[in-house]
Amino acid sequence: GQNIDQPTEMTATEGAIVQINCTYQTSGFNGLFWYQQHAGEAPTFLSYNVLDGLEEKGRFSSFLSRSKGYSYLLLKELQMKDSASYLCAWLNSGNTPLVFGKGTRLSVIA
Amino acid sequence: DSGVTQTPKHLITATGQRVTLRCSPRSGDLSVYWYQQSLDQGLQFLIHYYNGEERAKGNILERFSAQQFPDLHSELNLSSLELGDSALYFCASSVGMGQGPYNEQFFGPGTRLTVL
Numbered sequence: 001g002q003n004i005d006q007p008t009e010m011t012a013t014e015g016a017i018v019q020i021n022c023t024y025q026t027s028g029f030n031g032l033f034w035y036q037q038h039a040g041e042a043p044t045f046l047s048y049n050v051l052d053g054l055e056e057k058g059r060f061s062s063f064l065s066r067s068k069g070y071s072y073l074l075l076k077e078l079q080m081k082d083s084a085s086y087l088c089a090w091l092n093s094g095n096t097p098l099v100f101g102k103g104t105r106l107s108v109i110a
Numbered sequence: 111d112s113g114v115t116q117t118p119k120h121l122i123t124a125t126g127q128r129v130t131l132r133c134s135p136r137s138g139d140l141s142v143y144w145y146q147q148s149l150d151q152g153l154q155f156l157i158h159y160y161n162g163e164e165r166a167k168g169n170i171l172e173r174f175s176a177q178q179f180p181d182l183h184s185e186l187n188l189s190s191l192e193l194g195d196s197a198l199y200f201c202a203s204s205v206g207m208g209q210g211p212y213n214e215q216f217f218g219p220g221t222r223l224t225v226l
Contacts, residue, residue, distance in 0.1 A: 100152055
């Protein structure tokens, strides 16, 4: 199957750092995307990893380990506006498009 | 604003009815994807069109169909509607076939369908 798993909910404090993990099926892997989705709104692209290692983009970083089928999204200096769902999506090497996880709902509290 | 437009924004209809959702991709994008998002299921891929041709099908019911027109806009038709079809329907577009870092998908604002 095309399983992709991430925690359902997380809570973190404003100004802190939070790491959201994602595990996925390794066969036919062609990339890992992270999207942010505020309630009732469209998902917006955050990052893409296809090689092992850390990709940094401002307060957000994404890490990939292909051999372990593991990725994480790191959010630093958390702000209240970061409260949203974070969707991990796995790209197959065939014609099938992105397979999305169910998302991790992050709540940032004061 | 992603550049992807979807109409209508909200749709309320009755069981057994048929509706059409419309999507216009970003200028220059050849791929259109349709997704269904309900509270307990996350984003479920329905179907992908590239330059007018169907490229991939996901968990799309036989009561649902879609097409992409020569001007690249797409329509998703939902028929014999059931209560369980109530969901947010998103359209996304990408410049290529959706493979790789320069083909990330840009999502429209969605159509919220409520079946009563």
